[in-house]
Amino acid sequence: MDMYAFGWCSGIERAEALKQMGFDYIECALASLNLENDGEFAEKLPLYVNSPIPVRAFNIFFPGDLKVVGPDVDDERVRRYVHKAAKAIHQIGAETVVLGSGRSRNCPEGWEMSRAEEQILQLLEQIGEAFVGTGAKLVIEPLNKKESNIINSVSEAVRLAQMVNHPNIRVLADFYHMDEEGEPLQTLIDNKIWLQHIHIADTGRFSPGTGQYPYEQFVPALRAAGYEGMISAECTVREPDVEMPVSLAFMRRTFGGGSAEA
Incomplete structure (x- = not known):
C-alpha cells in the first residue's frame, strides 16, 4: 500500500476538478458549512456528503467571531457548535479535522496566557469527547506568530495534546508555519507518535514545487517519523487549473507514493 494520500485545501465547488486532476481527497473549511444556520447547513450538507471526491479532512474549525479564548467566550455557543460539528463530520465521513482558527484562539491583551491555555485544554477535551464514535480525530495546528499568539510550534501543540491525553x-x-517559525525538522521525528496530518x-505560501522550501x-x-x-x-x-495538476505531480514525485487509505 502507498504511504500517502494527496489532497488540496479548497472549496467544495472544486471537488470535481480535483477528482479529474487525480487528487485522492479534498480538504474543506468546516466554517463553510454554516453550522449555526440550520437552513443554510441543510442546503450545504448534501454537497459534502455526495462530493465526487471524498472530503477526508476539514480545516478552519470555527468561524472567526466564535471566540474560544479570553473573557468573551460563550460556553454554550461553543458547546452547541462542537456538537453540531461532530455530527456533521460523522455524516460526511471526514477523518481528520484541523483546529487552526487563529482569530478564535488568539489570547486577547490583558488575558493571562495560563488562563488561555486552560481554556484551550478544556476545549480540546470537549472536542475529543464529542468526536467519540465519529471516526474522526482533531489535530491541533501550530500557527506562526503573525497568525496566532498561542500554539506556534509542533512541540507546543504536542505538549497540549499530551496534557489532554x-x-x-x-x-x-x-x-509553511514551521518554515516561518524556523522550527527544526527534527521535531517531526521527536513527536512522531502525535502526528496525524500534514x-x-x-516559498511565499504558494503551490508546492514553485519555490525553494527544503x-x-x-x-x-x-x-x-x-x-x-x-x-x-x-x-x-x-491559476488553479494550471498549478494544481503540476503540484500534484511534484507531490507524488517528491514524496513517492499516493492513494493511501491510512
Whole structure:
C-alpha cells in the first residue's frame, strides 16, 4: 500500500476538478458549512456528503467571531457548535479535522496566557469527547506568530495534546508555519507518535514545487517519523487549473507514493 494520500485545501465547488486532476481527497473549511444556520447547513450538507471526491479532512474549525479564548467566550455557543460539528463530520465521513482558527484562539491583551491555555485544554477535551464514535480525530495546528499568539510550534501543540491525553486529539505539522517559525525538522521525528496530518506549501505560501522550501530535507524527516496518511496542500493559488495538476505531480514525485487509505 502507498504511504500517502494527496489532497488540496479548497472549496467544495472544486471537488470535481480535483477528482479529474487525480487528487485522492479534498480538504474543506468546516466554517463553510454554516453550522449555526440550520437552513443554510441543510442546503450545504448534501454537497459534502455526495462530493465526487471524498472530503477526508476539514480545516478552519470555527468561524472567526466564535471566540474560544479570553473573557468573551460563550460556553454554550461553543458547546452547541462542537456538537453540531461532530455530527456533521460523522455524516460526511471526514477523518481528520484541523483546529487552526487563529482569530478564535488568539489570547486577547490583558488575558493571562495560563488562563488561555486552560481554556484551550478544556476545549480540546470537549472536542475529543464529542468526536467519540465519529471516526474522526482533531489535530491541533501550530500557527506562526503573525497568525496566532498561542500554539506556534509542533512541540507546543504536542505538549497540549499530551496534557489532554485523549485518543481523538492529535497534532498537525504545517511546512509553511514551521518554515516561518524556523522550527527544526527534527521535531517531526521527536513527536512522531502525535502526528496525524500534514499541510504543505512553498516559498511565499504558494503551490508546492514553485519555490525553494527544503523538501529534500522535509520528506526524509517525515519518512523517519514513520508518517503515513494524508498530505494536503494549503496555499495561495493564482491559476488553479494550471498549478494544481503540476503540484500534484511534484507531490507524488517528491514524496513517492499516493492513494493511501491510512
